[in-house]
Amino acid sequence: MHIVAIYNNKGGEGKSTVTVGIAEFLAANRNKKVLVIDLDAQASSSCALLGRVALNTAISERRTVVELAAQLRQSRKPSIDPEQFIVWRAGKDARGSALESLALLVPEGDRMYDVETSMQWGRHNDLFLKHLKPKLTEFDYVLLDLPANVTKSAMICINGLSMADFVLIPTRSTHISLNGLPRTFSLIDQIRDVNGNGRPSVVGFLLNATDKRNQQYRSIVKPVVEVAMDGDIPAFFKNHWPSSPAFEASTDEDRDARTLKERFGTAYEHARKVARELEVACEKYEHKQAQPVKLNIWQKLGLA
Numbered sequence: 001m002h003i004v005a006i007y008n009n010k011g012g013e014g015k016s017t018v019t020v021g022i023a024e025f026l027a028a029n030r031n032k033k034v035l036v037i038d039l040d041a042q043a044s045s046s047c048a049l050l051g052r053v054a055l056n057t058a059i060s061e062r063r064t065v066v067e068l069a070a071q072l073r074q075s076r077k078p079s080i081d082p083e084q085f086i087v088w089r090a091g092k093d094a095r096g097s098a099l100e101s102l103a104l105l106v107p108e109g110d111r112m113y114d115v116e117t118s119m120q121w122g123r124h125n126d127l128f129l130k131h132l133k134p135k136l137t138e139f140d141y142v143l144l145d146l147p148a149n150v151t152k153s154a155m156i157c158i159n160g161l162s163m164a165d166f167v168l169i170p171t172r173s174t175h176i177s178l179n180g181l182p183r184t185f186s187l188i189d190q191i192r193d194v195n196g197n198g199r200p201s202v203v204g205f206l207l208n209a210t211d212k213r214n215q216q217y218r219s220i221v222k223p224v225v226e227v228a229m230d231g232d233i234p235a236f237f238k239n240h241w242p243s244s245p246a247f248e249a250s251t252d253e254d255r256d257a258r259t260l261k262e263r264f265g266t267a268y269e270h271a272r273k274v275a276r277e278l279e280v281a282c283e284k285y286e287h288k289q290a291q292p293v294k295l296n297i298w299q300k301l302g303l304a
C-alpha cells in the first residue's frame, strides 16, 4: 500500500484535478484498488468522482471524514472500522476502458472546520496516522486530496501529511506558483521532523497547466527543472499535465462519463502517463529516505 498526499500549500494548483485523474487511471488502467480521501471542505474531487447526489447521500448517511474523526476523538482507544465510513463508487461497464470501482472518504462542507479546530498539535495530530493507516492495507493506493493551508497549524493538512508515505506536489509553471514551493516544503519538513522516519518523502513535482508557448514557462521553469536534475530538490515528473479544456472538463460533476476516454478526452494520454510515472516512482522511492531540501537552494533559484 502506498499513501500519496497530493499537496501544495497554494490553492488552484491542480491538487484536486490531479487526484481525480490519477485515481481513475490507477483504478481502471492499472487495475489497482484505490481509496481517495478528500480532506478539502470544497469536496472537488468527491464531486467529480461521485457526483453531487451520491455525495449528499453519503453525508446524510454519516459516511464522512467528519464522522470518522468524531469517532476517533470520542473513544480513548478507538477501534475504527473504515468500511463504516467509506463510500464505494460502482464501476461503469462499457466497451473500451471502463471506469473502475473506487472507494472514497468524503468531507462534509463547513463541518470540516470543526474537525480542524478540534484537533490540537501534540494531542490529536496522529489520529489519522495511528488509527486509520493500519486499517487501509487492502488498498494498493490511498490518495489524499489536501486543502490549501495558510498557517503551519493547519491540522487537517498536518494529519493528512503525517499519514502519507509520499507527497506529490502539483505546481503551475508560473513564477507565482514556483514562489510558493518553499512554503509548501516548510510544512512537509515540519511533519518529517515529527515523524522522524524520513516520511513523507516528496516523490516529485508535477508541472500542471503547462503551456510551452508561454514566456514564463521557458524562462522560469527550465532553470528550476535543471537544479532538480542535479538532485538538490526532488525531481520533476517527466510527464507534464498541459493546460487543456479536457482537464478542466474532467472534474465536471455533471458529466456522466463511463470510460476513461470519455472523461479525459484529449488529456487521456497525459493523465495515463502521469499515473504510471507516479506508480513507478513510488516503487523506486519505497525504501529511500527523503533528503530535506537545502534551504539555500530556494535562494539560489530566486524563489521566496
Ligand SMILES: Nc1ncnc2c1ncn2[C@@H]1O[C@H](COP(=O)(O)OP(=O)(O)O)[C@@H](O)[C@H]1O
Binding pocket: 010, 011, 012, 013, 014, 015, 016, 017, 018, 044, 208, 209, 210, 241, 242, 243, 244, 245, 247, 248, 249, 251
Ligand atoms: N491542466 C489543467 N488545464 C486546465 N484547467 C485546469 C488544469 N488543472 C487545473 N485546472 C483548473 O484550475 C482550477 C483549480 O484546479 P484544482 O484542481 O481545483 O486546484 P486545487 O485543488 O489545487 O485548488 C480548476 O478550475 C481546474 O479545472
Ligand SMILES: [Mg+2]
Binding pocket: 015, 016, 017, 040, 044, 146, 147
Ligand atoms: Mg482542491
